[in-house]
Amino acid sequence: xxxxxxxxxxxxxxxxxSLGNAYKxxxxxxxxxxxxxxxxxxxxxxxxxxxxxxxxLCITTGVLTFxxxxxxxxxxxxxxxxxxxxxxxxxxxxxxxxxxxxxGTFAAKHGSVFAxxxxxxxxxxxxxxxxxxxxxxxxxxxxxxxxxYDYAVAVACYAPQSMREAVDYMTKAAKGGHPPALxxxxxxxxxxxxxxxxxxxxxxxxDRAVSAGDADAELRLGILSAENGAEKQGFEVFEKRAKxxxxxxxxxxxxxxxxxxxxxxxxxxxxEIYTRLACRGLPIAQDRxxxxxxxxxxxVGGGGLFRKLTDINALGDFGLAIKGLIEVMKRxxxxxxxxFLRAVKCRARWEGVARCMVGVLYMDSGKLLNDKRNGAxxxxxxxxxxxxxxxxxxxxxxxYKAKKR
Numbered sequence: 001x002x003x004x005x006x007x008x009x010x011x012x013x014x015x016x017x018s019l020g021n022a023y024k025x026x027x028x029x030x031x032x033x034x035x036x037x038x039x040x041x042x043x044x045x046x047x048x049x050x051x052x053x054x055x056x057l058c059i060t061t062g063v064l065t066f067x068x069x070x071x072x073x074x075x076x077x078x079x080x081x082x083x084x085x086x087x088x089x090x091x092x093x094x095x096x097x098x099x100x101x102x103x104g105t106f107a108a109k110h111g112s113v114f115a116x117x118x119x120x121x122x123x124x125x126x127x128x129x130x131x132x133x134x135x136x137x138x139x140x141x142x143x144x145x146x147x148x149y150d151y152a153v154a155v156a157c158y159a160p161q162s163m164r165e166a167v168d169y170m171t172k173a174a175k176g177g178h179p180p181a182l183x184x185x186x187x188x189x190x191x192x193x194x195x196x197x198x199x200x201x202x203x204x205x206x207d208r209a210v211s212a213g214d215a216d217a218e219l220r221l222g223i224l225s226a227e228n229g230a231e232k233q234g235f236e237v238f239e240k241r242a243k244x245x246x247x248x249x250x251x252x253x254x255x256x257x258x259x260x261x262x263x264x265x266x267x268x269x270x271x272e273i274y275t276r277l278a279c280r281g282l283p284i285a286q287d288r289x290x291x292x293x294x295x296x297x298x299x300v301g302g303g304g305l306f307r308k309l310t311d312i313n314a315l316g317d318f319g320l321a322i323k324g325l326i327e328v329m330k331r332x333x334x335x336x337x338x339x340f341l342r343a344v345k346c347r348a349r350w351e352g353v354a355r356c357m358v359g360v361l362y363m364d365s366g367k368l369l370n371d372k373r374n375g376a377x378x379x380x381x382x383x384x385x386x387x388x389x390x391x392x393x394x395x396x397x398x399x400y401k402a403k404k405r
Contacts, residue, residue: 098360098375099328101395103294105388106353110291112258112270114223115284117248118183118216131158142169145176152181167194174205182209183217190224199228219249226252226261235262247282254285271305275312283349286318290353293325317346321354328357333365352385356392363400376400 126134135154142151152169155162167188173181186205189198203224209217219241226234235256241249254273257266271292277285289309296306306329314322320343327336340361343354355378362375376396382389393401 096328096331096333096361096364098363098392098395099357100298102356102360102388102392103297103328105391107291107295107298109388110284110287112255112288114226114252114255115248116216116219116223117246118187118220126158128159134158145173145178145181148173148176149178149181163194174208177208177212179209179212179214179217182206182212183214183220186217186220190220199224219246219252222249223252226256231256231262233262247277247280248284251277251282251285251288254288267305268308271308275309278318279312279314286314286350290318290321290325293322297325297329317343317348317350317354320346321350321357324354324357328361333361337361337365352382352389355379355382356386356389360392363396369399372400373402 135151135158138147138151138154141147148169152166152173155169156166170181170184170188174185182205186202186209187193188195188202189205190202191197203221206217206221206224210221218237222234222237222241224234225231225237235253238249238252238256242253250273254270254277255261256263257273258270259265274285274289274292278289289312293306293309296303296309310322310326312322313319320339324336324339324343327333327339337358340354340357343350344358359375359378359380359382362378363372364375366372366375376393379389379393379396383393
């Protein structure tokens, strides 16, 4: 930069000297002006660079640039410091590498897929001996459809698991007309879990579940239609159930609008539904909003969509996570990390994702190797809290995973 200014000064002096002695004084003024502009510009550059690197060294170099020999020596020292300072390389040249990768991983995990309200069975944890005793007791009671269903769920949950036995008892419970068992068998055949995939059989089980009074089977039939060629029929099922207050059906409507399934594609409409459901606390809608906003952060052209996704009245840890994303979009790593840390302290649903975000921000923005190691440790602390933590941690360099000395 200074070399460019020196060249400009030299050319200006040559031109003015060629015009005669009367212009020599102007040549001196021009040289002083250009040199002064160069020094001021250099100082500003070093001060701004100090925000991203060794602040003391940058500011000192900028000030001492007015003393050419000393300034030149410090400029060389600063160039070596920048080469060693990964924070400068990532923030100035490469961007938030780990942060962008983490957001991309989350987005890949939470795409626009249909959902229903059938929560998976969550049984209390037990010791191996207690689980064996519990299974033995349930097996003795597996004489009715309800008993067979309870035993099938327990066998699928507790070690030693036996999915073959679980499916066998679930089938018996379904033959007895138990609504949840009919739904589960339909889901097994739809997804190909534990049995050979058969969409026709899945539909038959869902139809029987609807007749038996299962609340989620009709929505699952709509999803089956939407994903297997009867898109308009599926959309109509979602629309009908959404009007009846089914929030999962409303979410599936948003998926249809986002992907153009059974209706003309309308991203704005999809975002309107996603954000409304997210503010009402629907977990899958919150995941989708965060995933879409994360994709916008990674995509420079997503500013308008990003504002629609984040300009919401979200509360609690999810609201803090959204505000953290806004700061990431602004490239304000310290403010973003602070917001995600506040989300961690809520000790709620978003703790795992917030821990990952704090970790990647530290790895991207930390000036010292210990900062990056702390960041890697923070990502590792989210194991078991979110499925993306392990994937993110696997990409971390070995030197960041090393223990602090």
